[in-house]
Amino acid sequence: MHIAKDTKMGDVVHHNHSVLTVMLRFNIKLGFGDKTVDEVCSEYNINTSFFLEIINAFLDPNYFPSKHLRTFSVNLIIDYLLKTHYFYLTHKIPAIECMIEQLIKENQGESDLRLIRKFFKEYKDEFINHLKREDEAVFPYALRVETAAINGLNDTTLVKQMTKYSMNDYLNEHDNIEEKLFDLKNILIKYIPPISNQALCIHIIEELFSLEKDLHDHSRIEEKVLGPKVMEMEKQLLAHT
Amino acid sequence: MDKVAYIIVEPVPIVRWALSRIVEEQPNSTVDKEFDSMHRLVDHLQKHSTDVTIVGQSILLGLSAEHLKLIKSKSKLIVALAENEAQTPNPLFFETIHQHDSLQNIQKAIRKATCEMAKHKDNKPNGSALSDREIDILKDIALGLSAKEIAAKNFISPHTVITHRKNITKKLGIKTTSGLTIYAVLNKHIRIEEVE
Ligand SMILES: [Fe+2]
Numbered sequence: 170m171h172i173a174k175d176t177k178m179g180d181v182v183h184h185n186h187s188v189l190t191v192m193l194r195f196n197i198k199l200g201f202g203d204k205t206v207d208e209v210c211s212e213y214n215i216n217t218s219f220f221l222e223i224i225n226a227f228l229d230p231n232y233f234p235s236k237h238l239r240t241f242s243v244n245l246i247i248d249y250l251l252k253t254h255y256f257y258l259t260h261k262i263p264a265i266e267c268m269i270e271q272l273i274k275e276n277q278g279e280s281d282l283r284l285i286r287k288f289f290k291e292y293k294d295e296f297i298n299h300l301k302r303e304d305e306a307v308f309p310y311a312l313r314v315e316t317a318a319i320n321g322l323n324d325t326t327l328v329k330q331m332t333k334y335s336m337n338d339y340l341n342e343h344d345n346i347e348e349k350l351f352d353l354k355n356i357l358i359k360y361i362p363p364i365s366n367q368a369l370c371i372h373i374i375e376e377l378f379s380l381e382k383d384l385h386d387h388s389r390i391e392e393k394v395l396g397p398k399v400m401e402m403e404k405q406l407l408a409h410t
Numbered sequence: 411m412d413k414v415a416y417i418i419v420e421p422v423p424i425v426r427w428a429l430s431r432i433v434e435e436q437p438n439s440t441v442d443k444e445f446d447s448m449h450r451l452v453d454h455l456q457k458h459s460t461d462v463t464i465v466g467q468s469i470l471l472g473l474s475a476e477h478l479k480l481i482k483s484k485s486k487l488i489v490a491l492a493e494n495e496a497q498t499p500n501p502l503f504f505e506t507i508h509q510h511d512s513l514q515n516i517q518k519a520i521r522k523a524t525c526e527m528a529k530h531k532d533n534k535p536n537g538s539a540l541s542d543r544e545i546d547i548l549k550d551i552a553l554g555l556s557a558k559e560i561a562a563k564n565f566i567s568p569h570t571v572i573t574h575r576k577n578i579t580k581k582l583g584i585k586t587t588s589g590l591t592i593y594a595v596l597n598k599h600i601r602i603e604e605v606e
Pocket residue numbers: 250254300303387391
């Protein structure tokens with residue numbers, strides 16, 4: 170099922186409730202009654218077609234009209250990416266962290282489990298660095314490129330920057346932050362000692378799967394939508410100098 | 411075990427969709443890529459390979475020997491979707507299914523291909539226990555030694571250390587050093603005090 174603008178927002182959630190976290194990022198609150206996607210979006214001042222592209226790409230990995238997503242402004246795309254970062258940092262990571270803490274607390278006898286906490290702590294540090302670099306360097310740069318593409322290139326430092334570190338360099342070194350999650354999942358699935366609170370373990374594994382999927386969708390927007398779009402602008406700007 | 415990966419090449423969207431759907435519904439099977447034309451498939455196969463390729467009927471009709479060779483070299487099995495039974499089955503095809511086949515027959519053919527591939531996959535050093543040598547190397551990795559140090563300690567070349575590590579990763583499904591460390595501790599190859 171592809172979501173259209175006249176689909177009822179409630180039906181979207183019934184179809185696949187994992188979209189709730191996407192709605193959270195757009196700051197849409199529950200209780201939408203029988204309102205359609207379009208109605209809810211206009212209520213919250215959200216660009217409906219952008220919302221639809223994001224939701225559909227999130228729901229169906231094969232639905233990826235990256236060409237269509239590229240028609241939206243860098244500003245709009247980055248706004249969503251930033252909101253997603255914020256969602257990871259304030260919801261996803263703390264939730265997993267908290268459950269791992271509980272796992273250790275409940276199994277004091279299994280002192281080896283402490284290593285799982287250490288592993289996740291290392292992961293979290295790497296993760297935060299990755300996001301920070303995008304928030305503080307990559308995204309502001311992309312926005313400057315867009316501004317120049319609209320208002321003309323009157324920023325000489327930007328030309329220097331474009332030749333020194335461009336979007337292409339970012340894409341080349343953009344690393345796969347899902348990889349380490351895969352290890353953690355596998356350790357919990359295959360190698361953890363038989364602890365009594367299986368429900369907790371399952372919950373952690375579910376959260377890891379969900380974060381992994383989410384990150385995959387996120388990186389795809391960074392690499393297949395934002396990256397190429399900015400590179401296109403860089404090319405045009407450099408051609409004019 | 412990794413799922414058996416399929417590529418589907420078929421110009422008619424609804425047929426491609428149906429095939430993809432059927433493959434995804436079978437155990438251990440997943441669709442890696444879908445293409446609507448032979449030249450798109452050729453582009454892809456220049457750089458990638460796959461387990462099973464399903465070739466649609468109109469593609470089949472215009473398939474040159476050269477292209478067939480390419481598909482054969484880049485995928486381990488070929489399943490053909492033929493127009494009707496009259497079309498002579500090519501021995502290069504692992505299975506030939508027909509448009510008018512019952513859904514069950516098509517599902518069966520896909521499952522058969524997946525099983526065949528799974529056999530190949532199991533023959534590789536995959537999913538089996540670590541050898542004693544690998545356990546030694548694993549311990550050293552977990553203790554934080556570099557490939558060079560491990561090589562010197564065990565009188566082997568750094569290249570061999572890397573090969574061992576690759577095999578360990580493949581067998582355990584753990585890529586990172588910190589992940590391997592947890593495995594080594596949980597399995598009592600080393601004590602937690604040694605790494606904390
Ligand atoms: Fe990001």
